[in-house]
Amino acid sequence: MRDPKEFHFKLPAEGRPVDAVIPEQWYPGVRDCWNKCSTKRIYHPIEGIRAVVIHATAGQSSAGAVSVMKAGKAGFHWLVPDEDEPQHGKLVWACVPETLAAWHVRNDKSHPDVNDGKNKVNHWSLGIEIVNRQSVNDPFSDWQVRITAQIIRYCWAKYPNLTDIVSHAKLDPLRRTDPGAGFPWEWFKELILQPANIPEDIINTPVAGMPDDLDEDI
Numbered sequence: 582m583r584d585p586k587e588f589h590f591k592l593p594a595e596g597r598p599v600d601a602v603i604p605e606q607w608y609p610g611v612r613d614c615w616n617k618c619s620t621k622r623i624y625h626p627i628e629g630i631r632a633v634v635i636h637a638t639a640g641q642s643s644a645g646a647v648s649v650m651k652a653g654k655a656g657f658h659w660l661v662p663d664e665d666e667p668q669h670g671k672l673v674w675a676c677v678p679e680t681l682a683a684w685h686v687r688n689d690k691s692h693p694d695v696n697d698g699k700n701k702v703n704h705w706s707l708g709i710e711i712v713n714r715q716s717v718n719d720p721f722s723d724w725q726v727r728i729t730a731q732i733i734r735y736c737w738a739k740y741p742n743l744t745d746i747v748s749h750a751k752l753d754p755l756r757r758t759d760p761g762a763g764f765p766w767e768w769f770k771e772l773i774l775q776p777a778n779i780p781e782d783i784i785n786t787p788v789a790g791m792p793d794d795l796d797e798d799i
């Protein structure tokens with residue numbers, strides 16, 4: 582297992598996807614907390630995006646992760662459900678609009694390898710949270726890794742200056758270890774750079790309707 586503080590690679594100049602889609606749906610009611618967990622970007626919302634930061638929740642559920650957003654403690658753009666949730670294998674939750682700077686990395690954190698060591702990472706990045714306890718008893722599912730890779734391909738197609746794919750642990754090594762040593766970083770990187778490894782059913786899964794039993798206060 583590798584140290585998550587080393588999880589980082591740069592997207593090559595060649596191989597940018599022309600287009601890539603993700604099965605995403607807004608988390609119910611989430612827009613009510615955007616003012617508590619995101620800010621207007623200080624850079625251009627398309628050209629200013631330089632990095633995607635990979636996180637793991639250290640919790641057990643999407644609802645738990647969203648409750649942190651609702652409490653105004655953190656924000657992120659996408660949330661990848663855990664394998665025991667009904668959305669697993671079907672869709673990822675969109676949580677904060679890509680045009681806003683979600684609060685997923687502290688403003689004073691930075692790394693010299695990433696965007697020339699600039700701080701205020703949230704303003705030039707997008708954040709993905711994967712629901713995972715970061716323990717040996719909770720491996721990431723194949724689908725979680727594949728769909729996160731597909732989100733990166735979507736971003737790579739959309740943001741012309743996107744270069745760095747990096748762990749939260751690398752940007753904030755004294756406070757954070759996510760996405761954790763159990764995240765298969767090399768395979769993840771391969772999936773992004775060699776899309777033939779992402780099965781058609783991941784790329785073309787239609788977005789399912791909202792399950793009947795899901796309401797706004799989960």
Ligand SMILES: [Zn+2]
Binds near residue numbers: 635636685749757759
């Ligand atoms: Zn994190």
